[in-house]
Amino acid sequence: xxxxxxxxxxxxxxxxxxxxxxxxxxxxxxxRKGEPLLVLAGGSNLVVADEGFPGTVMRIATRxxxxxxxxxxxxxxxxxxxxxAACVADGLAGVECLAGIPGSVGAxxxxxxxxxxxEVAETIVGVRVLDxxxxxxxxxxxxxxxxxxxxxxxxxxxxxWVVLAxxxxxxxxxxxxxxxxxxxxxxxDVELGERAPLAQVRDAVLALRRRKGMVLDPSDRDTVSAxxxxxxxxxxxxxxxxxxxxxxxxxxxxxxxxxWPEGDGRVKTSAAWLIERAGFHRGHGDPxxxxxxxxxxxxxxxxxxxxxxxxxxLAREIAAGVHDAFGVDLAPEPVLVGHEW
Ligand SMILES: Cc1cc2nc3c(=O)[nH]c(=O)nc-3n(C[C@H](O)[C@H](O)[C@H](O)COP(=O)(O)OP(=O)(O)OC[C@H]3O[C@@H](n4cnc5c(N)ncnc54)[C@H](O)[C@@H]3O)c2cc1C
Numbered sequence: 001x002x003x004x005x006x007x008x009x010x011x012x013x014x015x016x017x018x019x020x021x022x023x024x025x026x027x028x029x030x031x032r033k034g035e036p037l038l039v040l041a042g043g044s045n046l047v048v049a050d051e052g053f054p055g056t057v058m059r060i061a062t063r064x065x066x067x068x069x070x071x072x073x074x075x076x077x078x079x080x081x082x083x084x085a086a087c088v089a090d091g092l093a094g095v096e097c098l099a100g101i102p103g104s105v106g107a108x109x110x111x112x113x114x115x116x117x118x119e120v121a122e123t124i125v126g127v128r129v130l131d132x133x134x135x136x137x138x139x140x141x142x143x144x145x146x147x148x149x150x151x152x153x154x155x156x157x158x159x160x161w162v163v164l165a166x167x168x169x170x171x172x173x174x175x176x177x178x179x180x181x182x183x184x185x186x187x188x189d190v191e192l193g194e195r196a197p198l199a200q201v202r203d204a205v206l207a208l209r210r211r212k213g214m215v216l217d218p219s220d221r222d223t224v225s226a227x228x229x230x231x232x233x234x235x236x237x238x239x240x241x242x243x244x245x246x247x248x249x250x251x252x253x254x255x256x257x258x259x260w261p262e263g264d265g266r267v268k269t270s271a272a273w274l275i276e277r278a279g280f281h282r283g284h285g286d287p288x289x290x291x292x293x294x295x296x297x298x299x300x301x302x303x304x305x306x307x308x309x310x311x312x313x314l315a316r317e318i319a320a321g322v323h324d325a326f327g328v329d330l331a332p333e334p335v336l337v338g339h340e341w
Contacts (some may be wrong), residue, residue: 001014001018002014002015002052003015003040003043003046003048003053003057004038004048006040006057006100007043007044007046007047007048007061007215007226008042008043008044008102008223008224008225008226009046009047009224009225009226009301009302009306009311010168010224010305011047011048011050011051011210011300011302011308011311012046012047012048012050012052012053012307012308012337013049013050013052013053014052014053015038015049015050015052015053015055015057016052016053016054016055016056016134017055017056017057018056018057018059018330019056019057019058019059019060020058020061021058021059021060021061021062022062022063022077023062024060024062024075024137024164024165024250027058027060027062027076027130027162027164028130028137030056030058031058031130031132031162032135033056035055035057035159036053036054036055036056037055037057037058037159037160038053038056038058038337039058039060040054040057040058040059040060041059041060041076041077041103041104041106041107042079042080042102042103042104042107043103043229044102044103044216044226044227045103045107045108045110045111045226045261045333045334045335046226046335047226047308047311047312047332047333047334047335047336047337047339048308048338049308049337049338049339050284050307050308050309051338052338053337053338060076060077060104060106061077061288062075062076062077062106062164062165063075063077063078064078064096064165065078065083065086069321070092070167070170070171070172071125071167071168071170072087072092072167072168072170073165073166073167074105074165074166074167074168075106075165076104076105076106076107076162076163076164076165076166077104077105077106078104078105078106079103079104079105080098080101080102080103080104080105080107080108080113081099081100081101083095084096084098084099084101084202085099086333087170088132088198088199088201088202089199091172091173091174091179091198092171092172092173093170093171093172093173093174093175093176093198094122094123094169094171095118095120095123095166095168095170096118096176096177096182096198096201096202096205097115097116097117097118097136097169097176097177097179097184097201097205098113098114098115098116098118098119098120098174098205099202099205099206099209099298100115100205100206100209100210100214101113101115101227102215102216102227105166106163106164106165106166107163107189108120108124108166109124109127109145109147109152109154109166109201110152110154110155110163110335111150111151111152111155111161112147112148112149112150112151112152114149114150115205115209116181116182116183116184116205116208117179117181117182117184118177119137119147119149120166120168121142121145121147121152122177123168123169123170124142124145124147124166124167124168125141125142125167125168125169126140126141126166126167126181127139127140127145127163127165127166127167128140128163128164128165128166128167129154129161129162129163130161130162131160131161131162132159132160132161132162133160134276137164138241139167139182140153147270149231149232149234150333152233155335158335166198172199173198174198175195175196175197175198175287176195176196176197176198176201177195177338178190178192178193178194179192179193179194179195179196179197179201180193183208184201184204184205184208187204187207187208187337188200188201188204201300202305211291211295211301212295212296212299213225213293213294213295213296213301214227214296214299220292221294221301221302221303221304222293222296222299222301223301224301224302224303225293225299225300225301225302225332226299226300227298227299227334228271228298228299228332228333229298229299229300229313229315229332229333229334230275230298230318230319230330230331230332230333231271231330231332231333232268232269232270232271233268233269233271233274233328233329233331234266234267234268235266235267235268235269235328235332236265236266237266237267239328240257240259240266240267240269242327243257243269243327244257245330246325246327247326248315248325250277250325250326251277251290257269257270257273257274257326258270258273262286269328271298271299271322271330272296272297272298273331274322274325274326274328275297275298275318275321275330276297277325277326278318278321278324278326279324279325280292280297280318280321280323281297282294282295282296282297282326285300285311285314286303286306287303288303288304288305289302289303289304289305289306289310290302290303290306290307290310290311291303291314292314292318300314300315308338308339312336312339315332318330
């Protein structure tokens with residue numbers, strides 16, 4: 001089977017072998033058969049080479065949600081978005097801003113999934129993993145997961161960990177966590193830091209995401225993506241000052257790059273803003289192959305006849321353009337399989 005059938009980008013050549021693991025014992029058994037192994041769940045954050053994968057692709061299909069008060073233990077193969085919907089319906093706050101993100105629960109700790117001012121690191125209290133380096137099953141506390149912006153110990157050490165289940169501690173409340181994202185606060189007509197009814201927050205997030213092509217929709221080619229292709233760069237003070245100088249040179253003294261302080265002297269800026277100011281606009285690319293989404297500058301989309309080679313060529317063209325214009329290096333957010341960045 002071609003992996004394009006299992007990825008949201010609809011890209012990727014054949015797998016040498018494909019197995020589905022629907023119990024934890026099956027997962028452990030497949031892993032112990034040895035490498036090379038690619039763990040795949042929803043396929044929504046994977047860029048697989050046109051040549052495919054020369055080994056076993058294991059689809060995680062475990063199921064189960066166990067609730068103890070406001071704590072949920074969820075099997076890795078459960079789908080994320082229905083879990084968020086169920087939490088909202090049950091009056092459990094903490095993940096409502098993460099509605100509409102495709103993929104599995106087990107993948108959420110991998111890149112510390114986040115959106116609209118919330119990330120899973122805020123509610124995860126334990127991750128049960130199979131550690132392939134030690135051949136043990138154990139539960140990791142949040143500190144051991146090393147969560148950072150769109151990353152974790154799991155992402156930094158690819159191939160070592162298989163997530164079996166995730167434990168979330170939520171809050172019994174009809175109201176959301178304080179809203180931290182300006183665009184969402186505006187949509188809800190609340191001030192930043194205010195709370196809003198859970199269901200309203202979920203609906204507002206879904207509406208904002210749909211407008212950007214960030215909710216999977218078979219009738220919308222702008223959703224044939226891996227979500228945002230680039231992470232927002234985090235710059236130290238010197239690098240941010242250099243960026244401001246480059247922006248002034250290029251765009252004039254009245255223009256400033258967006259900035260969000262990280263609290264440690266570093267500053268996060270906007271990859272989409274840099275890409276647009278470097279001259280790459282929505283729709284740029286091949287209208288039948290790979291192009292920037294017509295709704296969202298950060299999403300690279302497959303319009304039907306694209307290949308992974310073309311996707312990476314466009315991504316590199318954009319990254320080189322941003323580097324030339326502003327001296328900032330963009331990094332891809334999805335996991336590349338069979339390619340180095
Ligand atoms: C339209 C769209 C919108 C998106 N919006 C967002 C967003 O707002 N925020 C965000 O953070 N992400 C977003 N994403 C990216 C993606 O949905 C998330 O990263 C999601 O968590 C990936 O889940 P998955 O099950 O599809 O993982 P896959 O794509 O199957 O796998 C991704 C990586 O995780 C590994 N992996 C998967 N499951 C396991 C496991 N059980 N154990 C160990 N490794 C595992 C894989 O090997 C791979 O390296 C978006 C993607 C799309 C297509």
